[in-house]
Amino acid sequence: MGNFDLAEELVQEALLEAIQHWPKTGIPDRPGAWLFTTARRKGIDQARRDARYRAKLGLLEGAAVSLDMAEGDDRLRLIFTCCHPALSREAQLALTLRAVAGLTTAEIARAFITSEATIAQRIVRAKRKIVDAGIPYRIPQAADMAERLQEVLAVLYLTFNEGYLATGGDLATRRDLAEDAAWLAGLLVRLMPSEAEVLGLLALMRLHLARNDARFDSAGQLVLLQEQDRRKWDRDRIASAAALLERAAALRRPGPYQLQAAIAASHAEAPSWEETDWNEVVALYDALLALTPSPVVRLNRAIAQWHLGGARVALSEVEATAPELDGYYLFHATRAELLRDLGRGPEAREALERALRLTQNPAERALLQRRLAV
Amino acid sequence: MKYMLMFTATAGGQRQWDSMPEEQRSAEYARINQWFERAGARVVGGYELQPEQTATTVRFDGGKPVVTDGPFLEAKETIAGYAIVDVEDLDEALGLAKAWPTGGTVEVRPVIEREGAPAQG
Numbered sequence: 001m002g003n004f005d006l007a008e009e010l011v012q013e014a015l016l017e018a019i020q021h022w023p024k025t026g027i028p029d030r031p032g033a034w035l036f037t038t039a040r041r042k043g044i045d046q047a048r049r050d051a052r053y054r055a056k057l058g059l060l061e062g063a064a065v066s067l068d069m070a071e072g073d074d075r076l077r078l079i080f081t082c083c084h085p086a087l088s089r090e091a092q093l094a095l096t097l098r099a100v101a102g103l104t105t106a107e108i109a110r111a112f113i114t115s116e117a118t119i120a121q122r123i124v125r126a127k128r129k130i131v132d133a134g135i136p137y138r139i140p141q142a143a144d145m146a147e148r149l150q151e152v153l154a155v156l157y158l159t160f161n162e163g164y165l166a167t168g169g170d171l172a173t174r175r176d177l178a179e180d181a182a183w184l185a186g187l188l189v190r191l192m193p194s195e196a197e198v199l200g201l202l203a204l205m206r207l208h209l210a211r212n213d214a215r216f217d218s219a220g221q222l223v224l225l226q227e228q229d230r231r232k233w234d235r236d237r238i239a240s241a242a243a244l245l246e247r248a249a250a251l252r253r254p255g256p257y258q259l260q261a262a263i264a265a266s267h268a269e270a271p272s273w274e275e276t277d278w279n280e281v282v283a284l285y286d287a288l289l290a291l292t293p294s295p296v297v298r299l300n301r302a303i304a305q306w307h308l309g310g311a312r313v314a315l316s317e318v319e320a321t322a323p324e325l326d327g328y329y330l331f332h333a334t335r336a337e338l339l340r341d342l343g344r345g346p347e348a349r350e351a352l353e354r355a356l357r358l359t360q361n362p363a364e365r366a367l368l369q370r371r372l373a374v
Numbered sequence: 375m376k377y378m379l380m381f382t383a384t385a386g387g388q389r390q391w392d393s394m395p396e397e398q399r400s401a402e403y404a405r406i407n408q409w410f411e412r413a414g415a416r417v418v419g420g421y422e423l424q425p426e427q428t429a430t431t432v433r434f435d436g437g438k439p440v441v442t443d444g445p446f447l448e449a450k451e452t453i454a455g456y457a458i459v460d461v462e463d464l465d466e467a468l469g470l471a472k473a474w475p476t477g478g479t480v481e482v483r484p485v486i487e488r489e490g491a492p493a494q495g
Contacts, residue, residue, distance in 0.1 A: 084464075086464060086468070132484060133483075133484055134377075134463045134464045134467075134484055135463070135464045135465075136462070136463035136464065140465070141465075144469075
């Protein structure tokens with residue numbers, strides 16, 4: 001099958017069929033990938049926080065789901081085509097959410113705080129490019145696989161962050177894209193069970209989601225990792241992520257997602273902020289830097305370094321990233337914390353004010369304002 | 375499907391090429407020839423172009439053709455050559471583009487094939 005439109009039509013048909021059958025027959029013994037999608041299309045928004053729904057999903061995830069080979073391949077073809085590098089990033093995101101995760105254009109529009117017409121047009125244009133430019137509807141060949149898989153993982157992680165970090169807009173009305181992305185990553189793990197980075201990405205998402213209930217206080221204010229009530233962390237999710245990471249590690253192909261997940265796991269498994277294994281965290285950041293030398297990773301490493309070598313060392317490491325990160329609010333927010341620790345109050349204040357000017361996210365702004373008020 | 379691979383050159387790249395010692399330039403040509411050999415029968419047409427100083431533009435100004443010196447776009451990159459390839463799909467065309475030996479950028483675009491259309495390749 002080489003036709004994306006036809007393939008998508010078939011997917012939609014399968015979905016409709018499954019939607020009609022599930023309520024009558026319940027969860028089948030061997031729930032395939034279609035059923036996951038079906039579950040999602042049946043008003044997941046309301047059901048998402050419903051305990052029974054979660055239990056059902058858990059059941060599905062726990063069961064040794066063996067995907068039909070042909071069905072699995074078809075799913076993979078769809079994912080790789082939606083995430084083809086010849087499509088723009090925003091087209092990849094919209095198309096993946098529409099065609100693979102089964103969201104409606106209205107849901108995608110709400111998630112990205114844009115109009116339904118914009119998303120619809122984006123999807124139509126992307127489909128037209130797939131057809132007109134001859135983007136093949138197939139799983140990439142071995143020579144291209146590593147690069148193409150990176151592209152898919154980047155799309156999923158961006159989707160996750162869009163939901164998890166929610167850069168502005170009214171949070172209450174937004175769709176939880178982080179859960180959608182984790183679902184997609186879970187699907188990819190099923191389809192490509194021996195790709196270490198896919199396992200790593202799912203572990204990373206689960207570790208972040210495990211902390212979700214502790215990230216905001218009762219007034220809806222953002223709570224920093226060090227001040228979070230660790231009893232609110234979802235231990236089952238942390239355990240499932242740790243198991244994924246072990247599976248990934250056994251494959252002996254380390255990568256940036258596995259390392260980021262390992263760092264998140266280090267935090268998740270520490271009984272308290274003070275008891276965090278900072279040596280391990282710094283070592284993991286070093287490994288991550290060796291693979292992806294980015295200034296943001298250097299900034300994060302400096303924060304871990306703070307707890308090992310003190311604020312003075314950390315501050316000089318943070319300031320070394322200034323040329324690249326001067327426009328990044330977390331650079332200034334981190335600098336402010338370190339300056340405060342060193343008793344340089346006025347400079348800390350100034351840095352906080354810089355940070356405040358650089359973020360639009362209401363939760364982050366509120367947090368910075370509280371810091372300023374101290 | 376047929377695609378046009380458009381090989382672009384920057385002014386700097388062009389100067390570098392012009393000032394290249396003869397042996398180095400023939401080594402570069404050898405790599406380009408290798409690329410064409412590997413592409414084989416998939417290349418159904420194409421040419422290297424003379425540099426942009428040789429370009430002359432005909433612009434229709436209110437329907438009237440006006441001839442001017444220079445390329446049609448004041449761009450940082452100009453087309454230095456092109457190849458028409460006949461391949462299975464975009465991935466195969468991109469595979470050829472990625473193997474292009476001299477660097478720069480390569481734009482890949484499907485051509486429109488119509489029955490009775492003029493000028494193949």
